[in-house]
Amino acid sequence: MDRDTTEPDADALPGPNAQRWVDFHQAYSAPSEYSHDFVWDITREADGPFVTDVDGNVLLDFTCHIGAAPLGYNNEKILDKLEAFDLVEPMKIAGQDLYFGAGPTPEESAVPGSSHLMEKLVDISSQYGMDTVFLSNSGAEAMENAMKITNDHRAPAKYGVAFAGSFHGRTLGTLSITKSKEVYTRHYPQISGIETVPFCADRGCDADSCDCGFFAGSDSQLRRLLAPEGGHIDPDEIAFLALEPIQGVGGYRFPSEAFMQEVADVTDEYDIPLVVDEIQAGVGRTGEIWASDHYPIEPDVIASAKGLRVGATISRSELFPDEKNRLGSTFGGGDLLGSMMGAFTLEAIQEHDLLANARERGEQAKELLRDDAPEYVEDVRGKGLMLAVEFDTPDRRTAVVEAALERGLLTLGCGKKTIRLLPPLDSSEREIELGIGIFLEAIEAVGPNAKVA
Numbered sequence: 157m158d159r160d161t162t163e164p165d166a167d168a169l170p171g172p173n174a175q176r177w178v179d180f181h182q183a184y185s186a187p188s189e190y191s192h193d194f195v196w197d198i199t200r201e202a203d204g205p206f207v208t209d210v211d212g213n214v215l216l217d218f219t220c221h222i223g224a225a226p227l228g229y230n231n232e233k234i235l236d237k238l239e240a241f242d243l244v245e246p247m248k249i250a251g252q253d254l255y256f257g258a259g260p261t262p263e264e265s266a267v268p269g270s271s272h273l274m275e276k277l278v279d280i281s282s283q284y285g286m287d288t289v290f291l292s293n294s295g296a297e298a299m300e301n302a303m304k305i306t307n308d309h310r311a312p313a314k315y316g317v318a319f320a321g322s323f324h325g326r327t328l329g330t331l332s333i334t335k336s337k338e339v340y341t342r343h344y345p346q347i348s349g350i351e352t353v354p355f356c357a358d359r360g361c362d363a364d365s366c367d368c369g370f371f372a373g374s375d376s377q378l379r380r381l382l383a384p385e386g387g388h389i390d391p392d393e394i395a396f397l398a399l400e401p402i403q404g405v406g407g408y409r410f411p412s413e414a415f416m417q418e419v420a421d422v423t424d425e426y427d428i429p430l431v432v433d434e435i436q437a438g439v440g441r442t443g444e445i446w447a448s449d450h451y452p453i454e455p456d457v458i459a460s461a462k463g464l465r466v467g468a469t470i471s472r473s474e475l476f477p478d479e480k481n482r483l484g485s486t487f488g489g490g491d492l493l494g495s496m497m498g499a500f501t502l503e504a505i506q507e508h509d510l511l512a513n514a515r516e517r518g519e520q521a522k523e524l525l526r527d528d529a530p531e532y533v534e535d536v537r538g539k540g541l542m543l544a545v546e547f548d549t550p551d552r553r554t555a556v557v558e559a560a561l562e563r564g565l566l567t568l569g570c571g572k573k574t575i576r577l578l579p580p581l582d583s584s585e586r587e588i589e590l591g592i593g594i595f596l597e598a599i600e601a602v603g604p605n606a607k608v609a
Contacts, residue, residue: 157201157208163590164206164216164564169193171211191219191568192561202229205580205587217566218591220578223436223542226463226501228580233504234497241267244492251291251490252483268499270489273466276502280445281470284455288476290469291489295435295461296325299398301469301483302457303329306396306429308477313395316347317378317428319355321406321571324398324433333398336406351389353377357409359537366414376418382426391426396457401447404436407571408544410537416451429456429475436542439463440505440581443515443540450539465497510581514540517583524592532604534573543577544570545595552602559598565591 170178170193177195194215200208205217205228220226227233249256251270258267265272274289290301307313318324318333325331326340332347334340354369354377363371370376378397381387399419403409423430432455437447439460448455458470467488477483489495505511518540525536525545535546547553553573560567570576579591 157203157206157214159203159206160584160586162203162206162214164214164594166213166215166562166564167211169209169213169561170195171209171213173210177210191557192566194561194566196229204228204231205583205591213564215564215566216587216591216594218577218579218595219566219568220463220580222462222568223439223441223578224462224465226439226441226581227504228582231504231580231582233508233582234500237500237503238496241496247492248487249490249492250486252485252488254490256490256492268496269492270466270495273495273499273502274468276499277460277464277468277470280502281458283449284458286458286470286472288471288473290476290483291495292467292469292485293488293491294325294467295433295459296327296330296467297485297488298435298459298461298467298469299324299333299431299433300327300329302431302459302471303333303396303398304483305469305471305476306431306457308482309429309475310392310395312393314393315349315351315389316395317351317353317381317397319399319403320352321355321357321403321409322398322400322433323403323405324400324435336403351381353381355403355406355409356412356415357403357407359410359412361412362414363418366412370415371418376422378418378422382422384426391428394426394428396429396431397423398431398433399453400433400437401451401453402437402442402539402542404576405570407546407574408537408542408576409571410539411451413452416453420451420453423456424454430454431457431459433459435459435461439501440511440514441540441542441578443511443518445505445511447539447542463501465501466491466494505581508582511540513583514581517541517579517585517588518543520585520588521577521579521592524589525596528596530599530604533599538577541577541579541581541583543579544574545577546571546574549573555602556595556598559601560595563594563598565594565598567595 174195195210197210207229258265277289320335322335324333356368356370379385381389461467532548550573
């Protein structure tokens with residue numbers, strides 16, 4: 157497969173082989189979210205955004221596995237580094253109980269492991285004074301540990317603050333601070349003391365023009381929670397404020413500068429630990445290494461995963477418990493391959509200047525979309541290659557996802573009526589033009605009167 161010339165070539169989807177795989181999988185799996193009946197054939201050709209399915213269809217993937225594969229498929233920027241190593245067994249060890257190395261010293265190691273990954277994470281988070289990392293398996297675990305360390309640091313804390321529309325994971329702890337769809341949380345027990353405030357998703361609003369509910373007159377709902385501002389909560393009893401700098405599952409909602417400045421001011425004034433969920437928006441997706449870097453906030457804890465390949469809770473040493481066994485996990489932090497891939501991903505972003513590429517290609521995509529989108533596209537927004545197109549109705553959104561798939565383009569919905577586009581961070585000008593062209597064709601094919609059966 158030649159990435160420079162390949163184009164999507166898709167027949168009716170799902171094909172007969174894909175349907176067999178889907179049926180086989182679902183015979184044993186618990187019901188879950190599968191956005192398409194697309195079945196990647198890992199034995200066939202793939203490169204960057206292009207992938208072959210089990211029926212031989214070639215598709216252009218603008219989902220990057222919801223950001224978990226930030227460079228797409230079989231990318232030589234990663235594969236060239238992996239080819240140098242003979243893989244070992246076990247690839248996963250009891251990583252909080254046993255160390256591992258590759259050679260006599262860390263400096264001489266040919267294989268970057270969890271220690272090297274943590275070193276890189278401290279380096280890219282040094283602008284926030286962060287010097288300590290706890291590795292885990294997933295984004296939900298990264299957020300769980302962020303909640304644990306802030307509760308320990310602020311003990312005896314009674315409260316946490318979350319934002320409407322948020323999504324932080326599917327464990328019981330993270331569901332307590334997830335405030336988007338009711339299907340995620342219904343009938344599950346909740347951590348007590350979680351307060352919810354509006355998330356201001358009007359990118360141009362300020363305190364005088366805001367109609368999202370966050371600002372009310374000259375004050376914010378966040379500030380009004382606090383006892384010194386007339387509310388009922390002692391700021392010293394708040395363990396954390398959990399924030400997605402850009403809300404992902406909730407609809408790719410980008411906040412205003414005024415909203416972020418108020419979050420920064422309140423957390424700074426009252427010394428409330430700010431936990432930022434960078435699981436979908438981080439690791440270069442927005443054209444900065446962390447989405448927080450776009451805004452005036454100063455995170456105290458960063459939770460990362462997806463594109464990092466492992467979970468990571470990053471903070472300052474004084475926030476982490478001193479006592480051993482306050483944090484721990486038999487397998488967390490012990491994924492040899494995941495740590496290596498995470499380190500290689502961060503190296504590739506730096507070596508190939510992919511932050512700048514994400515910014516340039518993101519601007520290209522937004523310009524193409526805004527120039528040619530019809531009136532029933534209500535908004536085109538994004539930072540870097542974290543892009544969103546919002547439609548006038550949920551039905552039209554769903555119809556466009558299906559029409560794009562028919563043309564060989566993989567996209568994903570989020571929120572109620574939004575499609576998210578996540579091309580690889582090293583996407584070329586040609587790939588963006590090709591993908592956005594197909595996407596616009598899908599919008600045109602759906603037309604102004606979309607109805608979903």
